Amino acid sequence: MDNTAAKNWDNDHFMHPWEGMDSLGNNDRTFVEASDGVYVTNDKGDRLIDGPAGMWCVQVGYGRDEIADAMAEQARKLAYFSPFNNTNSVASEFAREIAKRTPGDLNHVFFTTGGSTAVDTAIRFVHFRNNMLGQRNKKKIISREKAYHGSTYLSAAVSAKERDPLWLDKLTNIAHFLPNVNPLMRRADQSIDAFLEEKVADLESAILELGPENVAAYIAEPVLASGGVIVPPAGYQKRCIDICHKHDVLYISDEVVTAFGRMGHWFASKEVFDIQPDIITCAKGLTSGYAPMGAAIFSERLIADVSGQHGNGAVFSNGFTYSGHPVSAAAGLASMRIIEKEGILEHVRTIIPHFQDRLQGLADLPLVVDARGMGLMGCIQCAYDKKRDSDLERDYELGARIDAACQERGLILRPMINMCVMSPPLVITSNQIDRMFDILEDAIRAVDSTRGSA
Structure with missing residues (x-):
């Protein structure tokens, strides 16, 4: 799908929430064009797990007729x-x-x-x-x-x-x-x-x-x-x-x-x-x-x-x-x-332990400062030097690199400076949870392996 025109319209006319003024008019944002269940599809045809459920909100998943x-x-x-x-x-x-x-x-x-x-x-x-x-x-x-x-x-x-x-x-x-x-x-x-x-x-x-x-x-x-x-x-x-x-x-x-x-x-x-x-x-x-x-x-x-x-x-x-x-x-x-x-509330209560176990399983990874969460919500906080309060510019850069690495592998996160936030659709399955955390782990390890080139 050729979105060249839409990219221009987006940069020229669509002012986004939390718009960075330095990059205004020169952004290369991901175009999300289709969806189904816990997945969204970008303009390149890539299917990605929607880790934050849009903005914490797509409870029952996409494509609900x-x-x-x-x-x-x-x-x-x-x-x-x-x-x-x-x-x-x-x-x-x-x-x-x-x-x-x-x-x-x-x-x-x-x-x-x-x-x-x-x-x-x-x-x-x-x-x-x-x-x-x-x-x-x-x-x-x-x-x-x-x-x-x-x-x-x-x-x-x-x-x-x-x-x-x-x-x-x-x-x-x-x-x-x-x-x-x-x-x-x-x-x-x-x-x-x-x-x-x-x-x-x-x-x-x-x-x-x-x-x-x-x-x-x-x-x-x-x-x-x-x-x-x-x-x-x-x-x-x-x-x-x-x-x-x-x-x-x-x-x-x-x-x-x-x-x-x-x-x-x-x-x-x-x-x-x-x-x-x-x-x-x-x-x-x-x-x-x-x-x-x-x-x-x-x-x-x-x-x-x-x-x-x-x-x-x-x-x-x-x-x-x-x-x-x-x-x-x-x-x-x-x-x-x-x-x-569909008993979705019961389903969530059933899968919460698995979600939180997989979240905590990333706590000892390189770059990870903290792994925390509750319910079907989680955050992996990262820093190059593992300090709780680190340099803001480097934290932004690290978060952006992890986010990009996740998207390359098939996962959208909610990147908040140096924090990787997840709150997937409530209909997510255990296998999809595993896939989500496998991608995030692989992305963090990949970014850590190239930290010298950052």
Whole structure:
């Protein structure tokens, strides 16, 4: 397939997310043109395992006629409705199906366009509620270093994963960031238990320092996905939510990545981490990536505080043209049906041990600093000198070389500087997991063998 014209159009007109300005107009990106199951096909006809499932999202795999047909049928019947003035049975049904699977009393689903707008909506609601309760100073949001919650102005304000210099303006008066919760970064003489106590104390100290009357919420990914699949010490999430509720601080569980099967359950908060959040945000696997959609899901308790006899004529004036989009809702419903019909959640729970065993099997390879993961998520962190914090330019170069070597061998990764991130479609088989890790191991060894020529 000759993509010469498309390459020119891409460089001349398609400005990509996280666009490197030095290389703008001169990129040689991989063109992904077709797909099936856990594989994508590039413009050269090469078939590659999609290691990151697009962007953590293609849960049920590619080429699902059931989802495509549901979307087409809905588009023919009703392609759009205004969620500001009307409603629609498909969107309403989807909201109900989500609420049936959320933990506890998280029954109110606010549809958004993606994960960033879901987080944005959650924070705006927290502020809205506090204003209505007469707590107008209770606005601070506590987050964590290496957290990523989105790219809108508000969600970016509570994100802190950059190693690069940040050239974008950012709200600086809304968020307070806790230190890195990655066990890899603990002191050499510090046990995991001691590290856990330190990280839990960081949260309570921050609340007390800022003043509980000023702290609105703590937002946390159960596993810090885009920060490099950082898995906090066991019990951290439960200890944190207990501290939050002790001080009347809301807990927002950002499940944009972990929900809809990535951890083997519809939602990870309760089933995996034993926490009952006040708000959950989700996106990505919500529709298996077949159509854009996200959601902020609120508890009955929070809604009751600001509705009915407590409504005071207020309007939660937050919304999007495409909230509850019927075609996206149809895709989400079809994806849910596939997950349940094929027992995909059970399948994920079955293959997680094999995935994590193969991941840990790469820990002692040359260049590998850390192998970490949970559920169907994993990260291999690399460095030439095996230092935890190494030179940024060399880390970029190393990550790019490993990524290129993997693609030559039939695997797409999510390269994040010097981290090789994997979160494959949930339908991946044990044999395909083996093939994925075999390719990654061979690529790392090949790059190590030529490090002198780098």
